[in-house]
Structure formats: C-alpha cells, structure tokens
Amino acid sequence: MSLRRKLALSLCLAFGAGAVSMAAVAQRQEKVDAKRTLVRAGHVLDVKTGKIADAQTIVVVGDRIQSIAPSASVAAEPGDAVVDLGGMTVMPGLIDVHTHLTMNPDFDPYKELTSTSAKEAINGVVNARTTLMAGFTTVRNVGAYGFVDVDLRDAINAGQVPGPHMQVSGPLLGITGGHCDENLLPIQYHLVGDGVADGIAQVQHKVRENIKYGADLIKICATGGVLSKGDDPQASQFTLEEMQAIVADAHRLGRKVAAHAHGAQGILWATEAGVDSIEHGSYINDEAIAEMKKRGTYLVPTLYLEDWMVEKGNLPALYHQKMLDVSAVAKKNIKHAIEAGVKIALGTDAAVYPHGLNAHELDVYVNQMGMSPLAALQTATVNAADLMGWTTKTGSLEPGKWADIIGVEKNPLEDVRVLQDVKFVMKGGVVYKGEGSVAK
Incomplete structure (x- = not known):
C-alpha cells in the first residue's frame, strides 16, 4: 500500500472513531437531558383486553413510553412536565x-x-x-x-x-x-x-x-x-x-x-x-x-x-x-x-x-x-x-412503544362515537392537541 493511501486510511479511521465517539457522547447527553412528561390519566383503556385502569400515570421520555403505573406511586420530580387528563379516558392513538x-x-x-x-x-x-x-x-x-x-x-x-x-x-x-x-x-x-x-x-x-x-x-x-x-x-x-x-x-x-x-x-x-x-x-x-x-x-x-x-x-x-x-x-x-x-x-x-x-x-x-x-x-x-409490521412501535400503550396517546371524554367501549371528538392528542411524546399543545 502506498504512503498516500496509508495516510488516507489512517485519517478515515481516525475520523470514523471520532465520529463514533462524538455520537456516543451525544446519545449519553440526550439521555441525561431527557425530560419526563407525566400524563395523569383518569382512566387508561387496554385495547388488548378491554380493561380500564383508573388513576394511572404514563411516564413519557423522549418519544417513548417509559412506564405506566398507578398515579399514587409516581411522584413528580423537578423538571417534569405534567399533563392533567384526570377527567378523560386515555388510549393509544x-x-x-x-x-x-x-x-x-x-x-x-x-x-x-x-x-x-x-x-x-x-x-x-x-x-x-x-x-x-x-x-x-x-x-x-x-x-x-x-x-x-x-x-x-x-x-x-x-x-x-x-x-x-x-x-x-x-x-x-x-x-x-x-x-x-x-x-x-x-x-x-x-x-x-x-x-x-x-x-x-x-x-x-x-x-x-x-x-x-x-x-x-x-x-x-x-x-x-x-x-x-x-x-x-x-x-x-x-x-x-x-x-x-x-x-x-x-x-x-x-x-x-x-x-x-x-x-x-x-x-x-x-x-x-x-x-x-x-x-x-x-x-x-x-x-x-x-x-x-x-x-x-x-x-x-x-x-x-x-x-x-x-x-x-x-x-x-x-x-x-x-x-x-x-x-x-x-x-x-x-x-x-x-x-x-x-x-x-x-x-x-x-x-x-x-x-x-x-x-x-x-x-x-x-x-x-x-x-x-x-x-x-x-x-x-x-x-x-x-x-x-409495527407491533413493537404502536397499537397499544406499553413501555418501549411510541408515546402516541389520545384522550376522550368517556369510555369508547360504551359509545364508540366519542372517538369522533378526540380532545387530546400526543404523538411521539409531543402534545399536538389539548393541554400543553405545541402545534395549533
């Protein structure tokens, strides 16, 4: 291999290693800076079983659901954004x-x-x-x-x-x-x-x-x-x-x-x-x-x-x-x-x-x-x-899936027409309609 090619290869490898290192730092920093959004839901509908869980908090970090648990067990921390859907039934988008x-x-x-x-x-x-x-x-x-x-x-x-x-x-x-x-x-x-x-x-x-x-x-x-x-x-x-x-x-x-x-x-x-x-x-x-x-x-x-x-x-x-x-x-x-x-x-x-x-x-x-x-x-x-082919991404409210969440005024299992008037929309952790919306 010529000296010129060896130098070029060395530079490429060095740049590649640096790029990987910078990307890793950026990813770590993103995790450190990630803010939590607590979606305080009056009722959460499990679309797989039809069961309703009352007073639940969906913890959203970035564009994903981190956890779902009874609200009494999820305390707000400094820096958390809180979305109050206490009067709504919440389900996946x-x-x-x-x-x-x-x-x-x-x-x-x-x-x-x-x-x-x-x-x-x-x-x-x-x-x-x-x-x-x-x-x-x-x-x-x-x-x-x-x-x-x-x-x-x-x-x-x-x-x-x-x-x-x-x-x-x-x-x-x-x-x-x-x-x-x-x-x-x-x-x-x-x-x-x-x-x-x-x-x-x-x-x-x-x-x-x-x-x-x-x-x-x-x-x-x-x-x-x-x-x-x-x-x-x-x-x-x-x-x-x-x-x-x-x-x-x-x-x-x-x-x-x-x-x-x-x-x-x-x-x-x-x-x-x-x-x-x-x-x-x-x-x-x-x-x-x-x-x-x-x-x-x-x-x-x-x-x-x-x-x-x-x-x-x-x-x-x-x-x-x-x-x-x-x-x-x-x-x-x-x-x-x-x-x-x-x-x-x-x-x-x-x-x-x-x-x-x-x-x-x-x-x-x-x-x-x-x-x-x-x-x-x-x-x-x-x-x-x-x-x-997106079962691991969407379709239900579960940790690890996209934070695609909608809220309606009553249980759609009692009246499916309520979904014709959705009051709250979050997609990928961003609120587009309802409390805290950023896209009018």
Whole structure:
C-alpha cells in the first residue's frame, strides 16, 4: 500500500472513531437531558383486553413510553412536565391503514386533470395535520402521484410539518387502461399513470422503482374501481402470475403489498398471490373468505365512505352508477366476511370523503357490521399495527412503544362515537392537541 493511501486510511479511521465517539457522547447527553412528561390519566383503556385502569400515570421520555403505573406511586420530580387528563379516558392513538393524504374529495374530471404534484404536496400538509388532530397518529398512505407521499412522510419525520407516522406506497401499480391508469384524455395526449405496468418484467421493474424512490409498501390494483373511467370494479386486472411476481419481489425486498380489490376473482387471485391485505373487498365471496382465513390475509373495509356518498356525495355521472352498484352489496358481503372470522384492519379511503372523519368508520363497524366495540377498536390499534409490521412501535400503550396517546371524554367501549371528538392528542411524546399543545 502506498504512503498516500496509508495516510488516507489512517485519517478515515481516525475520523470514523471520532465520529463514533462524538455520537456516543451525544446519545449519553440526550439521555441525561431527557425530560419526563407525566400524563395523569383518569382512566387508561387496554385495547388488548378491554380493561380500564383508573388513576394511572404514563411516564413519557423522549418519544417513548417509559412506564405506566398507578398515579399514587409516581411522584413528580423537578423538571417534569405534567399533563392533567384526570377527567378523560386515555388510549393509544388510532391507526388508519388506507388513506390518501395528498388527495381531496373533488372528483370533477377537470380538477383531476389539472392537479399537480405541488398542489398535492400542499393538500398533504393540510390533511396530515387534520388527520393527526382527529386522533389518528399513524397511517398508511396507499397511493400518491409523483412520490409526493414520500416527501410528506419525510417532512413529518423531520419535524417540518405536523402529521401522523406514515408508511407510504408512492404510485399505485396497475394495468394499462385500468383503475390506476389515467383514462380521462384521448390518445393524442398519451397520458399514462405513474405506476402502469404490464407483464412480469414490467411489474417487477415498477416494484423495484417504487422502492428505489422511497416506498414503504407496494399498492396494486387487482380489479377495476369506482372513481375511474372505463373499468369495471368486478373485473380482474393484473393476472395471477403478475401479482405473484409483484409479491415475490416486494416481500424479498422487505415490503408488504396492499391490493385494491372489489371483485371476487381479483380478491381470490390477490390472496393466492400472497398479498398482505385486501382493500375494499366489496364482492368478497366464500371462496375468497376461505383463502384469506387460510393465509391470514387482512381485509381493510372502507365502509363509511358509502354512507357519506349517499348523504353528501356529488359524483360525476361516469362514477355515480358504479358507486351505487358497489354500495348495494359491499356491506352485506363484508359483514359476512367479518362473521366468518376474516382479520380486519381499519381503513377509510379518506380523500373519497373529507379527511378528519376517519373515526366514523368505527361507528359503521359497531352499529352496522355488528362488531363489539372492543373488536372495532382493535381494528384501529393492535390489528392495524400488526398489518403494518409495527407491533413493537404502536397499537397499544406499553413501555418501549411510541408515546402516541389520545384522550376522550368517556369510555369508547360504551359509545364508540366519542372517538369522533378526540380532545387530546400526543404523538411521539409531543402534545399536538389539548393541554400543553405545541402545534395549533
């Protein structure tokens, strides 16, 4: 080795050792400087068991829960911040595994065609804050153009804007002319969706491309959809072989796969291909139910949007009939799937209706689908965390997990609608709503 190379190597090693040493000092100093926040809760709900513990204190250090104990045994120390939630029921922040934070419920085709990545980034900043303030401290964003959701996630993580923890998919993968393509303009414009791919080689490329540009998961369109031109929600789109290739690459590269699927054949094929969740599931049948139970595949119903559309929706004619057709059968079929024991995680499709109304989905699960209040809450906590692969981070209030805490005025097991009016929100140890909030 030349003298120059030896000197360069020595300098690199010395700098590396110094960097490690400085990092260790910084970490130790951070622990020394870490302040405790004592969340004095009147009642703490264990979403795993449904049990309520009265007069509890949750000790938060940094972005994590350090301990939970009876308040009488946790004395405040000098420098502690104390949050008084003595009149509230406290539980983990809610999780929505099917959002589109960069989109809004305006389906005028002209508005769709004139949208830009910049406009969607602005939407995302506004809608992320709205979602967080509604008590949803974690979301999956399953579809955004131009990887805008990647930038939104990164801005939230950097503390630039308030919003929930996010897993993001980037562009939706779909076939030419399918639900995830751009079908509003004639051929001379050659407009193609960001995630369009046909054939095994192309879908593998798209999976790898999405991961390259920051996707945490892969979202595919296994069937047609409602809010798209010229496709049938019951018709399969990707072939079984294409979906198998997508799942194989995604799983090998450490990403889960969510499949938009209304039609029974597409639900079955996507499940057989190994996707981790079926989104919507409107025409689910016994064959697909059996396959999902066999494989442990989650179903993510998006049901409140149907109620909102009936009451307040104003869809263009090219979408209206498809919405009526899907709404006529979806709840009956999904209730059958729930009763059959298919695993459920809460998803809303927020953007099809206004952001911030996410907790209305729980009302549908309890008062229309027949779920117990505890089972419904578990879809938005422990189940959703499991689907995301984040069980060690969120989904319940436990030492070591993120300090994602919400407070409501009464026990949601007695009236799940109380979650439509969350009074206190802490995410990652920072209070965003309620006493001591820092983000207005």
